[in-house]
Structure formats: structure tokens, C-alpha cells
Amino acid sequence: MDTAGYREFADNINTILSSPPPFLYIRDSNTPRITSSVLDSILSSAENLRYAHIDAVACFTPRLVFDSILNALARWTPRWSDGCANWSKVDASDESYNTSLGSFMRGLRDIQSDVTNTGKGKGKAAEDAQMVIFIENADRLVSMPNLMVPLTRLAELSQLDSTLSVIFLSRVRWEDIRPPLGASPDPFVVDVQPLTKDDATQFLEAKYLRICAENPCDAYNPSFLPLYKQFVSAVVGINFPFTHDPNELAYVIAAQWPHFIGAALREVSEEDALPDEPTRMRLLRSFTPSMTAGFESLYPRETHAADWVESLPTATNAPSSSLPRMHKYILLASYIASSNPPKTDLRMFGRGLDERGKKKKRKGGGGARQGAGKVAKVPQRLIGPSPFPLDRLVAILGALIEENEDYRTEAPESMKIPGEWTDMEVSRVGVLGTISELTRMRLLQRTTAVDKLDGPPVLKCAISYEAALEYARELGVPLADLLWETA
Incomplete structure (x- = not known):
């Protein structure tokens, strides 16, 4: 052996x-x-x-x-x-x-x-x-x-x-x-010395080939081996610090792999074809929260793999026109908060008292030109989403609704300051409950403990750029003008 x-x-x-x-x-x-x-x-x-x-x-x-x-x-x-x-x-x-x-x-x-x-x-x-x-x-x-x-x-x-x-x-x-x-x-x-990350990856790849030879099916096809290697490498890279047992990792992968390969095959039009490298990287980034959530539930056996798969959405992180309008606004605000540095919020969304409804666009691009000898900055889209506090999400949500929704006739006459009524509405319990619901749907990811009392909760966006772009088109929001780095 x-x-x-x-x-x-x-x-x-x-x-x-x-x-x-x-x-x-x-x-x-x-x-x-x-x-x-x-x-x-x-x-x-x-x-x-x-x-x-x-x-x-x-x-x-x-x-x-x-x-x-x-x-x-x-x-x-x-x-x-x-x-x-x-x-x-x-x-x-x-x-x-x-x-x-x-x-x-x-x-x-x-x-x-x-x-x-x-x-x-x-x-x-x-x-x-x-x-x-x-x-x-x-x-x-x-x-x-x-x-x-x-x-x-x-x-x-x-x-x-x-x-x-x-x-x-x-x-x-x-x-x-x-x-x-x-x-x-x-x-x-x-x-017996513990297995290294490379050893665990080779063990899982060999197990995949044995399954293909003994019990081939739609999800386990030898032609999917290059994509399976990338998926296994991503899962092992995330979960290997917590367990070195490849059998435990194989249990988590077996629950997620059919869901992942199904999403990958929907990205290609030709039969028996694999998605290109940019599409693979985008899919792996979009499935990263699912890899973490799956390990947290399946490794301690809090739930069965089949039950956990049934709880997944039919298309993870894919655009869904069935989501209510407020859900889309919250997801769009979370994507902007995860993509832009906090210091740019005032430039993007800051308005004076006499600038009601006017959109202020930045000039000259978000990044400074690199001189000789300077290291080029990696765009945030390549690094991945960054965490942000809840109050920042609510502030960006209020600015998006204030600029793109025309419902100011409902505001009381006593509220004369632009944005005052919107700030009150986005701070209601219903909006906070919607944020919790999106967290349970794994479209938002919470990075702080639930029982932490000091400071606001810290979240992270879990949707892809393509999903955010489609939400922006449906809501009529110019997403490209609101991102600090569009490259």
C-alpha cells in the first residue's frame, strides 16, 4: 500500500x-x-x-x-x-x-x-x-x-x-x-510523524481516482481531476491547521464537491469542458465561506453531510432576482464596504446640506502613479474582501438608498436635513434582522464571535463581483463610480 x-x-x-x-x-x-x-x-x-x-x-x-x-x-x-x-x-x-x-x-x-x-x-x-x-x-x-x-x-x-x-x-x-x-x-x-499539507493533498487526489475507477458518476469523472486538485488545495489550505486527518477533510470535500462542480459546469457552454482559470479562481473565492462553514459543521459532526447539503442555496453566491430589494441594497453596501478603504467613504458618499441628491465623483482614479523603484499595490479584488464593522455597513446603506431611491415624499415635514429620515429607517430592527438573515444564508460572513459584547459586529462580504454588478444593474446604482479601485 x-x-x-x-x-x-x-x-x-x-x-x-x-x-x-x-x-x-x-x-x-x-x-x-x-x-x-x-x-x-x-x-x-x-x-x-x-x-x-x-x-x-x-x-x-x-x-x-x-x-x-x-x-x-x-x-x-x-x-x-x-x-x-x-x-x-x-x-x-x-x-x-x-x-x-x-x-x-x-x-x-x-x-x-x-x-x-x-x-x-x-x-x-x-x-x-x-x-x-x-x-x-x-x-x-x-x-x-x-x-x-x-x-x-x-x-x-x-x-x-x-x-x-x-x-x-x-x-x-x-x-x-x-x-x-x-x-x-x-x-x-x-x-508516526503527522502528514504534511502536500501529503494530505496527494492522499485526497488518490482517493478521487479510486472513486472514479470503482464507482464513476456525474460528479466523479476523471476529466474533472484538474479542477478537483484546485478545489482540494483550497479546502486543505483553509482547514489543514485544524486537522491533519485527510479522512476528515475527505468527508467535508465529499459534501461540497458535487455542489462546486455543478456551479463550474454551469459556467461553460460546451459539454465535457472545464471553465477557464479566471472563472475557476472566482468560483473558489465565492465558495470559500462555504468551505469554512462546512468544516465548522461537519468536522465536529454537528449535522449529517446530506442534511448540510440540503441547507445550501441552490446556487451559492449567484445573483438571485428573488431576493427583496432591501436585501440587494445590503449586499451591495457590503461589497462596497469590503472593497473600499474606510478612509474613502467620505469622498464617495459625503454630501453637504446644499448637495441633496448630487453625486460627487472622484477625479483622477483611485491609485497614485507608481514611480521608479516603488512596488505596485495589489488591487483589493485580487486580495479578497476585507472585514468591516456593522455601523459602517449601515452608513453606506443609508447613502445608497438616499441617492438611488425616490421616496422622500413619505418623510415627515419636521425632518428637513437631507438623509435624516433615511438614517432613521436603515437603523430599524427590520434592517438589522435582514442582515442577520443574509448571514445565515452565507451571503454575509460574520468574523467576530456571536457572544462578543464589546464593539459592533464585524462582517465580510461573501458575494462575487459579478453578483454585485448584477444587483447594481437591477437597482440602478453606478457601482463603477462607487468603487475606489475598479481594476
Whole structure:
């Protein structure tokens, strides 16, 4: 089994198995399931070796441990037609090996005797057959203290020192589960190094190819591999600091990938064609909030993947004419707040008392000319949306409505200052509730904790430039004149 990042571990285990110690302890705090599959593949491919692989979670009583180990070492499979009987010697069918630790060790010696007798006349290799007991999630054995100590000294107690080896695999350190008073010998410890970001990406790409070969479908097509690599790289880059287990990342990706590839295929007109690079980058930026939200819900298993997918909008971050007019104004204001520096708001939206309804346009462009030796500034659209406080969003929203909506006949006569009535309207509870609703729809992204009390909430725009441009056309707002950097 050639798994990315485990080549060094596999080489070390093969070297150790050439002369295995009586007790081997493997610690992997990040990806124990992958380590278990790699070790299982190594043991199954080894010559002149019989091994038993059990899980201490499933084998939670001594009798289950004894039966599982002996059946695996004897290569015996209980059958329903035989009454699901466990393995026993042919000449002692009434003898039970799971009643006590002594009977279990007698069963180990009987298995070794059968292997030796079978090997007579067939060369020295069969007589030297090695037996290995591999116990996964070995930290669960702490709940069976009368069994854990004998398992660590099993080769010595069963008098099979040269032919029996016990391997423990666990997430925790040996020092944390070591029996007291030196009851267990010190094991040969192997620490598995965590996977790197490149190793996790290669693991996920290999899993995609296996799915395409075993169960191809519309979302898993080999021709989509270049786009899948970019999607996986984006998901791993965002979520890898929180988990190094590619199986957990694969669960999150499996929930999001069909939704992403569906949006990508809608961008192209030709069948079996992939979108160009600018379209891919735009889609990845628009799906970034979904990647974060999906990981926050699916990694701790707060919800099932299928239920989470059903809660997604039909077209993430796509323009929707079904949104109410105020929703579009809020999204447009959020895009302007995420794209423009805060110091430019007064230049863009500032009005005097005698400038009611007049739009002041900036002159000469937003960026200063770069002289020799100066580093060119990266446009905000390429960097991504920047966070902004709630009061700034409300202020920009009021300026947009004041300049582009003609409803001033409804304002009371007592409000004579331009924009006074609009400022009152955009500060109502209904507008704040709409902002919360857009946050739940993942069209706005909240960057501060919900329970934070000091200061206003900080938000970030989650719609694309194309969506903002369409909203602006529907509302009649000159978006290009309101962006500080149009490049």
C-alpha cells in the first residue's frame, strides 16, 4: 500500500519485522486509521507470518479478545452452518480457549504447534513462522487492567519468546496508559510523524481516482481531476491547521464537491469542458465561506453531510432576482464596504446640506502613479474582501438608498436635513434582522464571535463581483463610480 507520507514509516516497520521485538508500541495522534490500514497491508503481505488484527473498541471483554485473536491466528472463520463455533484443535474439539488467560495461552501454543507440524517436510521457512498480534485503539485496554498487563508480556508468559510479538496502536502516549508499579515492560516505541499539507493533498487526489475507477458518476469523472486538485488545495489550505486527518477533510470535500462542480459546469457552454482559470479562481473565492462553514459543521459532526447539503442555496453566491430589494441594497453596501478603504467613504458618499441628491465623483482614479523603484499595490479584488464593522455597513446603506431611491415624499415635514429620515429607517430592527438573515444564508460572513459584547459586529462580504454588478444593474446604482479601485 503506497500511501503518501507513509513511505518512511513502512520502511521502518519492515525493518523491525525482520526481527520483531516482543512488544511494540506505535503512537499516532493525528491519523491512526490510516496508520492501521498501512500496518495491516504490511502484515498481510509479509511472508511466513500469521497475524491477528483486532480493535479494542469492538473487543471490549476478555472473551472477545481471546476468540478474535485465536480465530485470526488460526485462519479460522466462524460459519453459521457450524453454529458459529470458534477455533479448536481437531483432536480436542471440546476444549475451550476463552475461559481464562491460561487457556488462551494454551491456545496460542497449540496454534504454534499446528504451524510447526504443518511445516514438517516443507522446509525450514514454515517452522519459523512468526505470529503477530496487532491491537488497534490499545488505550481502551485500560478498562481491562487484568488483561492489559498480560498482553504486554504475552511472549514471555506463553513461552513463545522468539515467535510471538504484540503491537499496540494508539493516539495517546505510552506514558499516559502505562500500568503502575512497572508491571509492564518498556516497549519499542515508534512515533508516526503527522502528514504534511502536500501529503494530505496527494492522499485526497488518490482517493478521487479510486472513486472514479470503482464507482464513476456525474460528479466523479476523471476529466474533472484538474479542477478537483484546485478545489482540494483550497479546502486543505483553509482547514489543514485544524486537522491533519485527510479522512476528515475527505468527508467535508465529499459534501461540497458535487455542489462546486455543478456551479463550474454551469459556467461553460460546451459539454465535457472545464471553465477557464479566471472563472475557476472566482468560483473558489465565492465558495470559500462555504468551505469554512462546512468544516465548522461537519468536522465536529454537528449535522449529517446530506442534511448540510440540503441547507445550501441552490446556487451559492449567484445573483438571485428573488431576493427583496432591501436585501440587494445590503449586499451591495457590503461589497462596497469590503472593497473600499474606510478612509474613502467620505469622498464617495459625503454630501453637504446644499448637495441633496448630487453625486460627487472622484477625479483622477483611485491609485497614485507608481514611480521608479516603488512596488505596485495589489488591487483589493485580487486580495479578497476585507472585514468591516456593522455601523459602517449601515452608513453606506443609508447613502445608497438616499441617492438611488425616490421616496422622500413619505418623510415627515419636521425632518428637513437631507438623509435624516433615511438614517432613521436603515437603523430599524427590520434592517438589522435582514442582515442577520443574509448571514445565515452565507451571503454575509460574520468574523467576530456571536457572544462578543464589546464593539459592533464585524462582517465580510461573501458575494462575487459579478453578483454585485448584477444587483447594481437591477437597482440602478453606478457601482463603477462607487468603487475606489475598479481594476
